[in-house]
Amino acid sequence: MDDIKYSEQDGIMIIELIGDFVEKDTAGLRDIVEEALRGSTSGFVVTMSKVDFVDSSGVKSLLEIKKLVEGNKRKIILCEIPSHIFPIFERMQLETVFSITKTLNKAIEKAKAK
Numbered sequence: 803m804d805d806i807k808y809s810e811q812d813g814i815m816i817i818e819l820i821g822d823f824v825e826k827d828t829a830g831l832r833d834i835v836e837e838a839l840r841g842s843t844s845g846f847v848v849t850m851s852k853v854d855f856v857d858s859s860g861v862k863s864l865l866e867i868k869k870l871v872e873g874n875k876r877k878i879i880l881c882e883i884p885s886h887i888f889p890i891f892e893r894m895q896l897e898t899v900f901s902i903t904k905t906l907n908k909a910i911e912k913a914k915a916k
Contacts, residue, residue, distance in 0.1 A: 806830050813844040814913045816906070820852040825859035835867050839874050845913030846871055849906050851882035856890060868900065877901070881909035 806827070807818040815838045817831065835846065848864070864880070871878040881903045883891060891897050903909040 806834065808834050808838075810838075810843065811910065812914065813842060814910055815843045815846045816910070817846065817848045818852065819848065819850050822855040822857075823850075823853055823860035823863075824855070824857045828859055828863035831863055831867060832870075835870060839871070839876070843876070845877040845879070847879050847881060847906065847909040847913050849882045849909070850880060850887065851884065851906075853884060853887055856887055861890070861894065861896070864896075865899070877913050879903060879909040879913050881906050 805818075805820040807820065809816050815834075817834060819827075819831075838846070846867075848867075868878050879901045882905065883902060888897075891900075891902075901912060903912060
């Protein structure tokens with residue numbers, strides 16, 4: 803992963819994954835989410851528009867983060883999944899597991915919804 807950027811907007815933690823999302827990057831994402839869960843963050847949006855590659859460890863990490871977030875009664879929405887990455891999600895039927903939107907704005911709206 804070249805970088806993980808994050809910011810908060812109206813109680814929603816927006817996490818931007820950049821570059822390759824592989825095993826060495828998963829702990830960083832988990833740390834960000836765990837820290838936000840200790841605060842007042844009401845939901846999470848993970849934008850993947852700048853992701854070049856995701857391996858099985860990256861997918862596993864997203865599933866673990868989903869379980870952690872939902873276990874804390876919060877929402878997690880994935881958005882802007884690149885066209886070269888989305889077929890991986892389809893093959894693994896992850897589009898039935900995750901809430902996914904095409905745009906960041908839609909994801910934020912969905913994360914805010916009660």
